[in-house]
Amino acid sequence: MHKEWVWEQSFAMTESVEEIVTDLAVIARGFYARGWLLGTSGNLSAVVRRDPLELAITASGVDKGQLIPKQILMIDENTRVLSEHAAGDSPGFIRSSDKNHTVYKPSDETLLHIRIVKERGAGAVLHTHSLWNTILSEVHAGERGIQIEGYEMLKGLEGVRTHQHSEWVPIIENSQDMPALADTVSSVLERHPQAHGFLIKRHGLYSWGKDLAQAKRHIEIIEFLLETLGQTATLKSRRS
Amino acid sequence: MHKEWVWEQSFAMTESVEEIVTDLAVIARGFYARGWLLGTSGNLSAVVRRDPLELAITASGVDKGQLIPKQILMIDENTRVLSEHAAGDSPGFIRSSDKNHTVYKPSDETLLHIRIVKERGAGAVLHTHSLWNTILSEVHAGERGIQIEGYEMLKGLEGVRTHQHSEWVPIIENSQDMPALADTVSSVLERHPQAHGFLIKRHGLYSWGKDLAQAKRHIEIIEFLLETLGQTATLKSRRS
Amino acid sequence: MHKEWVWEQSFAMTESVEEIVTDLAVIARGFYARGWLLGTSGNLSAVVRRDPLELAITASGVDKGQLIPKQILMIDENTRVLSEHAAGDSPGFIRSSDKNHTVYKPSDETLLHIRIVKERGAGAVLHTHSLWNTILSEVHAGERGIQIEGYEMLKGLEGVRTHQHSEWVPIIENSQDMPALADTVSSVLERHPQAHGFLIKRHGLYSWGKDLAQAKRHIEIIEFLLETLGQTATLKSRRS
Amino acid sequence: MHKEWVWEQSFAMTESVEEIVTDLAVIARGFYARGWLLGTSGNLSAVVRRDPLELAITASGVDKGQLIPKQILMIDENTRVLSEHAAGDSPGFIRSSDKNHTVYKPSDETLLHIRIVKERGAGAVLHTHSLWNTILSEVHAGERGIQIEGYEMLKGLEGVRTHQHSEWVPIIENSQDMPALADTVSSVLERHPQAHGFLIKRHGLYSWGKDLAQAKRHIEIIEFLLETLGQTATLKSRRS
Numbered sequence: 031m032h033k034e035w036v037w038e039q040s041f042a043m044t045e046s047v048e049e050i051v052t053d054l055a056v057i058a059r060g061f062y063a064r065g066w067l068l069g070t071s072g073n074l075s076a077v078v079r080r081d082p083l084e085l086a087i088t089a090s091g092v093d094k095g096q097l098i099p100k101q102i103l104m105i106d107e108n109t110r111v112l113s114e115h116a117a118g119d120s121p122g123f124i125r126s127s128d129k130n131h132t133v134y135k136p137s138d139e140t141l142l143h144i145r146i147v148k149e150r151g152a153g154a155v156l157h158t159h160s161l162w163n164t165i166l167s168e169v170h171a172g173e174r175g176i177q178i179e180g181y182e183m184l185k186g187l188e189g190v191r192t193h194q195h196s197e198w199v200p201i202i203e204n205s206q207d208m209p210a211l212a213d214t215v216s217s218v219l220e221r222h223p224q225a226h227g228f229l230i231k232r233h234g235l236y237s238w239g240k241d242l243a244q245a246k247r248h249i250e251i252i253e254f255l256l257e258t259l260g261q262t263a264t265l266k267s268r269r270s
Numbered sequence: 271m272h273k274e275w276v277w278e279q280s281f282a283m284t285e286s287v288e289e290i291v292t293d294l295a296v297i298a299r300g301f302y303a304r305g306w307l308l309g310t311s312g313n314l315s316a317v318v319r320r321d322p323l324e325l326a327i328t329a330s331g332v333d334k335g336q337l338i339p340k341q342i343l344m345i346d347e348n349t350r351v352l353s354e355h356a357a358g359d360s361p362g363f364i365r366s367s368d369k370n371h372t373v374y375k376p377s378d379e380t381l382l383h384i385r386i387v388k389e390r391g392a393g394a395v396l397h398t399h400s401l402w403n404t405i406l407s408e409v410h411a412g413e414r415g416i417q418i419e420g421y422e423m424l425k426g427l428e429g430v431r432t433h434q435h436s437e438w439v440p441i442i443e444n445s446q447d448m449p450a451l452a453d454t455v456s457s458v459l460e461r462h463p464q465a466h467g468f469l470i471k472r473h474g475l476y477s478w479g480k481d482l483a484q485a486k487r488h489i490e491i492i493e494f495l496l497e498t499l500g501q502t503a504t505l506k507s508r509r510s
Numbered sequence: 511m512h513k514e515w516v517w518e519q520s521f522a523m524t525e526s527v528e529e530i531v532t533d534l535a536v537i538a539r540g541f542y543a544r545g546w547l548l549g550t551s552g553n554l555s556a557v558v559r560r561d562p563l564e565l566a567i568t569a570s571g572v573d574k575g576q577l578i579p580k581q582i583l584m585i586d587e588n589t590r591v592l593s594e595h596a597a598g599d600s601p602g603f604i605r606s607s608d609k610n611h612t613v614y615k616p617s618d619e620t621l622l623h624i625r626i627v628k629e630r631g632a633g634a635v636l637h638t639h640s641l642w643n644t645i646l647s648e649v650h651a652g653e654r655g656i657q658i659e660g661y662e663m664l665k666g667l668e669g670v671r672t673h674q675h676s677e678w679v680p681i682i683e684n685s686q687d688m689p690a691l692a693d694t695v696s697s698v699l700e701r702h703p704q705a706h707g708f709l710i711k712r713h714g715l716y717s718w719g720k721d722l723a724q725a726k727r728h729i730e731i732i733e734f735l736l737e738t739l740g741q742t743a744t745l746k747s748r749r750s
Numbered sequence: 751m752h753k754e755w756v757w758e759q760s761f762a763m764t765e766s767v768e769e770i771v772t773d774l775a776v777i778a779r780g781f782y783a784r785g786w787l788l789g790t791s792g793n794l795s796a797v798v799r800r801d802p803l804e805l806a807i808t809a810s811g812v813d814k815g816q817l818i819p820k821q822i823l824m825i826d827e828n829t830r831v832l833s834e835h836a837a838g839d840s841p842g843f844i845r846s847s848d849k850n851h852t853v854y855k856p857s858d859e860t861l862l863h864i865r866i867v868k869e870r871g872a873g874a875v876l877h878t879h880s881l882w883n884t885i886l887s888e889v890h891a892g893e894r895g896i897q898i899e900g901y902e903m904l905k906g907l908e909g910v911r912t913h914q915h916s917e918w919v920p921i922i923e924n925s926q927d928m929p930a931l932a933d934t935v936s937s938v939l940e941r942h943p944q945a946h947g948f949l950i951k952r953h954g955l956y957s958w959g960k961d962l963a964q965a966k967r968h969i970e971i972i973e974f975l976l977e978t979l980g981q982t983a984t985l986k987s988r989r990s
Binding site: 243 | 548551571575639641642644648684686712740743744
Binding site: 305308309310311331333335399401402404405408409444446470472473474500503504 | 780784900901902903906911912913963966967968970971973974977978981982984985986
């Protein structure tokens with residue numbers, strides 16, 4: 031509780047669109063450098079306003095290592111672009127470096143971000159495509175999830191107080207039918223109210239937090255633990 | 271289709287030689303940092319003009335982590351250097367830091383870049399020497415290619431709409447006879463019209479796109495998927 | 511001896527709080543970039559004054575890749591925050607970028623830092639959560655330590671003169687009872703007077719030095735050797 | 751031959767002490783970032799004058815990620831420091847950031863650098879402590895060397911014209927008796943006149959070139975190929 035209060039200060043708190051956009055760009059470049067957002071993959075979002083919902087989210091198909099403010103869109107709960115809340119300076123979504131006007135579009139997965147914001151009350155949602163979340167989402171698909179327990183790193187997950195905590199990371203089948211996938215996400219979130227993230231098979235990781243600082247922390251922790259499990263499985267077999 | 275149109279905006283579009291040269295240098299430094307262009311390996315090119323063909327391409331034997339504009343050459347379809355289109359400011363190819371005049375030469379592999387530009391109508395061609403493309407090009411040489419399917423990341427490849435897509439990455443025998451190798455590349459491109467890239471055994475990966483943004487995206491996606499396959503093969507054997 | 515004297519010059523020596531704070535931030539960002547301090551994990555400290563003891567230490571739950579001076583606290587030997595020695599410019603612990611006042615708290619593990627400072631006479635203590643220290647702390651838990659010998663890199667550990675040196679890195683059971691864990695640390699340090707660091711199972715590595723330069727060197731060496739042991743075990747089994 | 755002539759232009763050519771010192775610092779920081787010079791390990795040198803020999807070499811025990819000009823020493827062929835040729839601005843070897851005067855000393859391994867400069871006519875010698883050169887120097891110690899053949903990357907080694915080249919990387923037993931080790935190095939260089947580098951068991955890699963550009967290229971190529979061999983051995987066993 032006190033700890034949580036400290037957590038929420040551990041990153042540049044942002045209220046204005048400009049500050050959220052800056053933090054999204056900083057996180058995007060850092061995760062891209064780690065190889066978690068290669069090939070324009072992944073999506074990052076943060077809540078700008080709750081009622082009515084306004085979400086700042088990275089546009090579809092943009093290079094996360096090159097992210098510029100105008101590539102972050104303001105959308106409503108129906109994924110409609112609210113152009114009058116365009117990030118960065120007007121006019122609208124024209125890239126400073128463009129010779130021609132560019133209209134960026136939200137990713138199809140924006141639906142999943144909105145679902146998570148609503149059902150978890152999240153203030154930020156981050157989605158990464160890392161080597162190890164892709165690998166383990168396939169290796170453990172049969173069990174429909176991954177059990178992680180006994181690691182100190184787990185204490186960084188909101189509300190966790192001991193390394194003895196057991197975290198279940200659900201794995202969902204991948205699909206291109208976004209409304210159907212969003213419904214699956216909803217039911218998984220409902221069945222696993224304690225989960226801090228979930229995997230989509232051979233696709234990637236979703237995690238979230240009350241703000242960007244907490245969501246970033248959760249992604250880093252789950253990515254670290256997934257690689258730890260993968261490399262430990264390899265090494266241990268060596269010794270038996 | 272709409273998606274493709276968004277894709278092509280996802281990177282600084284460039285028309286002028288100066289802009290192409292800047293983007294090539296940015297990509298070179300980024301790929302070098304990932305270990306994909308060590309030891310002066312690899313080549314990067316982009317089309318400056320179609321008719322007659324003018325290609326901007328990295329010179330032979332230059333450090334990709336230190337790339338400067340004068341190390342990018344303008345060549346014609348016969349790989350002749352068009353000195354009057356020298357990148358950077360005159361005079362010609364003299365390095366600002368040189369005590370003596372340096373004449374940079376195009377790589378022998380320039381032939382392959384031109385072949386890909388002509389047969390795929392590519393606007394940019396990128397060639398990397400990564401750890402995992404080198405390893406898998408040997409491990410799968412017997413099958414003469416690598417099948418990649420079922421990964422969401424595949425959707426980042428131009429024209430792919432679902433993770434259920436099956437991508438075949440052909441593997442070509444390496445050779446120092448460039449005209450012969452170029453002919454092999456032509457026949458492989460013809461036999462695999464859907465391929466987004468190919469491997470040369472124990473040598474490296476070639477991919478391309480309609481512009482530098484798309485070619486960069488394709489390289490990042492194929493490199494990511496090759497490492498995923500390699501690490502998954504290792505991990506899975508652990509468990510059986 | 512002469513060597514030691516040179517060692518202690520091998521990093522920006524710092525006396526003032528401002529210089530210590532700068533070096534802690536530089537080390538934090540560097541280790542974070544290597545993935546040794548993800549998810550706000552780990553703690554870094556340096557002695558500002560010996561008598562009475564004043565320790566500069568990173569606050570609980572702060573992003574090590576974003577560390578700013580005000581997130582480094584000055585504490586006494588009872589882990590009380592000495593606000594009048596607040597790092598950075600006044601007023602107190604308010605983050606420049608905060609909209610509201612933030613009070614940072616020392617980590618629970620501050621107790622371990624103080625114990626190491628007192629029992630080893632250390633001038634700096636660094637604690638990392640790396641992939642390989644987490645993995646080997648589990649794999650070797652049964653032996654309650656890891657033997658490292660025969661590596662040239664060992665010579666970088668203070669007082670070691672040959673690669674034939676045999677270093678024992680003790681492994682301690684993890685616990686959330688900090689006073690109890692601190693006592694365990696004390697007895698381990700007493701039983702292993704030559705040890706340059708220790709592991710806490712599935713938690714992380716602690717190392718230290720006479721100053722930040724030496725502590726940084728020790729962490730880098732032990733992390734390097736742990737990964738070397740892990741990857742060697744994997745590769746060797748390949749060949750047998 | 752023509753190729754060689756291009757090679758030697760592929761990096762900022764330097765004549766003055768100031769330029770050599772700058773290039774050594776750039777290479778040191780880059781290799782440190784890759785984890786090849788952790789814990790103050792490794793040494794980098796370049797010839798400033800041939801007759802009498804003057805060598806610029808990194809001082810013992812300095813942080814390669816923090817290298818400053820005054821930590822690069824000018825020595826003669828007997829490893830004596832030529833203070834009157836001190837790098838950087840006078841006075842002598844006092845670190846700008848030091849509160850007290852610091853006298854940096856050459857590493858004991860300076861002897862090996864001088865031996866390589868004399869016996870290979872090298873203009874630069876680089877010594878790295880990477881994860882994979884440490885691992886393979888142990889794994890292949892029984893064969894007293896590592897055979898590398900069939901990789902395109904080999905063509906980046908000076909004088910190599912085809913991937914069919916077979917490179918033998920000798921492995922020497924480690925020793926703290928530097929004169930004896932230097933003699934062993936001499937006899938190994940004599941027995942293997944074509945070698946571009948050698949390993950010292952559980953210690954590290956030495957490579958060299960006619961200038962810093964070529965030596966940097968050789969280190970990057972050999973490090974890349976050693977990791978390729980190590981990871982391939984792991985993966986292949988997976989499949990048999």
